[in-house]
Amino acid sequence: MSRLSRLLFLLLIPAVHSYGQSPSLTLWYNKPATVWSEALPLGNGYMGAMVFGDPAKEHLQLNEGTLYSGDPASTFKAINVRKDFKQVSALLAAKQYQEAQSLIAKEWLGRNHQLYQPMGDFWIDVDHKNEAITDYRRQFDIATATATTRYKVGNTTYTRTYFASYPDHVIVVKLTANGPGKINCTFHLSTPHESTARYAAQGNTLTMRGKVPGFGLRRTFEQIEKAGDQYKYPEVYEKNGQRKPGIDNMLYDRQINGLGMAFETRVKVQHTGGRIRQDNNALTVQDASEVVFVLSAATSYNGFDKSPAYEGVDPKPILDQRFKAIEKKSYAALYQTHLADYKKLFDRVDIQLAAETEQSQRPTDQRVELFSNGLDPSFAALYFQYGRYLMIAGSRPGGQPLNLQGMWNDLMVPPWNGGYTININAQMNYWPAELTNLSECQEPFFKAVKELAINGHETARSMYGNDGWVAHHNMDIWRHAEPVDLCNCSFWPMAAGWLTSHFWERYLFSGDPIFLKKEVFPLLKGAVQFYQGWLVKNEQGYLVTPVGHSPEQNFLYDDKKQATFSPGPTMDMAIVRESFSRYLEACKTLGITDDFTAGVKQNLSQLLPYQIGKYGQLQEWQTDFDDADVQHRHFSHLYAMHPSNQISLQSTPELAAAARRVMERRGDGATGWSMGWKVNVWARLLDGDHALKLITNLFKLVRTNSTSMQGGGTYPNLFCAHPPFQIDGNFGATAGIAEMLVQSHAGEVHLLPALPQAWHTGHVKGLKARGGYEIDLEWKAGKLTKAVVHSKLGGSLRIRTNDRMAMQPAVATASAPVNPNPLFSFVDAGKPIIKDQMKLGEMPVVKGFTIDVKTEKGGVYEIR
Structure with missing residues (x-):
């Protein structure tokens, strides 16, 4: 840290600030989107739109966050683990893993969950008399969450401005013509649910009503029949296993006893100049200089446990109320409402990673394509802020949590149903929430977990005979807690602990004791109750999970046989241990002492410890099996290092070295979301250059939305390519960039822990750290030049940096006189502790110094 810390002083001012934004906050393109993965996403937490920007035929593909197929009563719950438990346990004890796996697949899996549905499309056909289009530019300004399309026809500049307002529940599109030309356009709505659709055009309003399937099936009938699962799908199979006549994988309304969620989409138009007329189910505006469209939508969804068909709400009065609330609002007023709401969240963080270059001025898809040449390092900051935008746009209180596609989906059968895969993907979506100062955006996720726990209590009792609550590998809007079908990975009764850890992290960041008592503790106790009933003793007397797997990996045994299930895989044990x-920590804080707590304490001491295998790696299973796929996209046994805090370079260097060995063996290639995960682990290993290598691999341009699961990277609109599109990679990489700059999981705030050489100069303001701290950093030539810590709560803080500092006592300045009773202290008679040379094999050195600071609530602590 070169002589930068001449002074550590306390400023007793509130921890509140605002910052100007970097100029590099714009995605832009020199041509319209021709495919969905080139379109730009808008979202207001309730509705999403993908904007294509075609001058002649504008297209907004529309989603509404609650719009799923199915019904809460439609699932398969007749799964009884107890019936076959002894037989499965005996097979595993006899190392007959494939035989146990066959029995589990036959008896312990359910049926496929329901499908997130596209709502429809808004089309604007613009008549430019076949004249040439010039000076085209399509862009999205992250700083204002505003998309723009601009082009010229002759001497007239046409501009389209698009935004989505959370407070007003609307999406707004404004068309303007600057010059002699006028706006002539016809607009209409459409939906893929055409068999149920009803359209109306009246006055200045378009309306579309429809219904999504009451039953949706991602599986083929051949897959179901091969597995012998016909009895799990009475909607499409007779009791004798024969297909019902006339069945389909999508059943609407009368085909399925009236089931299905209803929706209504409404567009109101205002125009300056010209005239409007009705044209069948469309409206036409002629010779206007300005046209403003206001869109909103609602569904009959009435909660996770109520049938949207029989207990649903009517979407029409919801939309009536929304439009009435804004009927006197001008376009400017709508935009200002949106802007004030959005910037209140977005402006909390400002970031610059290296300087912009000539390459930074290129269109966004070209910046992605060229990123690996190292000539545009600042692009990572744009991607980081784009991830924060996607969270603000897609996850707001009152809406649904981000699913595998966030909230943007154009497919009737989206990848993995467009649901929530809760063996990492749904959790990864929310890794950046606390770190990047968007805590409120986790509220929909928290609500969904609490709903899942209600069903999970029933599932724990009926399926296992256990107390507490359980969740498996998947979830949809109906919050079913049972395993889904076909994939062995579906039987994974461990999700409750991981989901609850997000509540715990909120508590660590906020320090809110009421949140701990009312929100965290009930969920955490329920997860622990289930695990207490699930654990068994192994041959060595350690407690392990009796049947588990390491998502979604297989192991090798008996001369290259493959299997999924075995007792006590490492990820199971990490979640139980956490x-x-x-x-126990919550009980101590809340003053709870009882027999159950004593039992948990005893069992904690008896859990199977972490083990290091024959390759020097952290073992993935209780037995040191070989990997079926050494470079598998999942590396779930590193849960203890990330996202948990059980393994770190400081506290458990030997285990950290074993975790590093896992990462070396897994390699640097992966699907898109997996590369986002790897960024975080390499950051926790304090290897910034390797973390940046994974970011570089993630920034490989992918042009087509393939389903091959090969060649992960980034689409032109910066969505993550698994492939196909899966949004968790965006959020994983965003969190990883934050982890490279500030870490606080290991009992200290570590500044610039994994700064790569390419980000040699920069700043970040507004990142959050556990303990109620907010961090601002500046650095130059790879060295910290300034750090400011804003204390929200007060308390003891240990700060670590990666360079030595010659600390001196505080000196008087005009603005900060010497305090005779300073509220900071060093841990060794006023001297900083210098810790370096903590080497283990080829591990990075954990060097630098730590300072213990006693912080005061509302204080600001600065290191120069």
């Missing part, structure tokens, strides 16, 4: 430890 849940038990945090439960």
Whole structure:
């Protein structure tokens, strides 16, 4: 840290600030989107739109966050683990893993969950008399969440401006013509649910009403029949296993006893100049200089446990109320409402990673394509802020949590149903929430987990005979907690602990004791209760999970046989250990002492410890099996290092070295979301250059939305390519960039822990750290030049940096006189502790110094 810390002083001012934004906050393109993965996403937490920007035929593909097929009563719950438990356990004990797996697949899996549905499309056909289009530019300004399309026809500049307002529940599109030309356009709505659609055009309003399937099936009938699962799908199979006549994988309304969620989409138009007329189910505006469209939508969804067909709400009065609330609002007023709401969240963080270059001025898809040449390092900051935008746009209180596609989907059968895969993907969506100062955006996720826990209590009792609550590998809007079908990975009764860890992290960041008592503790206790009933003793007397797997990996045994299930895989034990430890800590804080707590404490001490295998790697299973796929996209056994805090370079260097060995063996290639995960782990290993290598691999341009699951990267609109599109990679990489700059999981705030050489100069303001701290950093030539810590709560803080500092006592300045009773202290008689040379093999050195600071609530602490 070169002589930068001449002074550590306390400023007793509120921890509130605002910052100007970097100029590099714009995605832009020199041509319209021709495919969905080139379109730009808008979202207001309730509705999403993909904007294509074609001058002649504008297209907004529309989603509404609650719009799923199915019904809460439609699932398969007749799964009884107890019936076959002894037989499965005996097979696993006899190392007959494939035989146990066959029995589990036959008896312990359910049926496929329901499908997130596209709502429809808004089309604007613009008549430019076949004249040439010039000076085209399509862009999205992240700083204002505003998309723009601009082009010229002759001497007239046409501009389209698009935004989505959370407070007003609307999406707004404004068309303007600057010059002699006028706006002549016809606009209409459409939906893929055409068999149920009804359209109306009246006055200045378009309306579309429809219904999504009451039953949706991602599986083929051949897959179901091959598995012998016909009895799980009475909608399409007779009791004798024969297909019902006339069945389909999408059943609407009368085909399925009236089931299905209804929706209504409404567009109101205002125009300056010209005239409007009705044209069948469309409206036409002629010779206007300005046209403003206001869109909103609602569904009959009435909660996770109520049938939207029989207990649903009517979407029409919802839309009536929304439009009435804004009927006197001008376009400018709508935009200002949106802007004030959005910037209140977005402006909390400002970031610059290296300087912009000539390459930074290129269109966004070209910046992605060229990123690996190292000539545009600042692009990572744009991607980081884009991830924050996607969270603000897609996850707001009152809406649904981000699913695998966020909230943007154009497919009737989206990848993996467009649901929530809760063995990492749904959780990864929310890794950046606390770190990047968007805590409120987790509220829909928290609500969904609490709903899942209600069903999970029933599932724990009926399926296992256990107390507490359980969740498996998947979830949809109906919050079913049972395993889904066909994939062995579906039987994974461990999700409750991981989901609850997000509540715990909120508590660590906020320090809110009421949140701990009312929100965290009930969920955490329920997860712990289930695990207490699930654990068994192994041959060595350690407690392990009796049947588990390491998502979604297989192991090799008996001369290259492959299997999924075995007792006590490492990820199972990491989640149990974390849940038990945090439960005991919560009990201590809340003053709870009872027999159950004593039992948890005893069992914690008996859990199977982490083990290092024959390759020097952290073992993935209780037995040191070989990987079926050494470079598998999942590396779930590193849960203890990330997202948990059980393994770190400081506290457990030997295990950290074993985790590093896992990462070396997994390699640097992966699907898109997996590369986002790897960025975080390499950051926790304090290897910034390797973390940046994974970011570089993620920034490989992918042009087509393939389903091959090969060649992960980034689409032109910066969505993550698994492939196909999966949004968790965006959020994983955003969190990883934050972890490269500030870490606080290991009992200290570590500044610039994994700064790569390419980001040699920059700044970040507004990142959050556990303990109620907010961090601002500046650095130059790879060295920290300034750090400011804003204390929200007060308390003891340990700060670590990666360079030595010659600390001196505080000196008087005009603005900060010497305090005779300073509220900071060094841990060794006023001297900083210098810790370096903590080497282990080829591990990075954990060097630098730590300072213990006693912070005061509302204080600001600065290191220069």
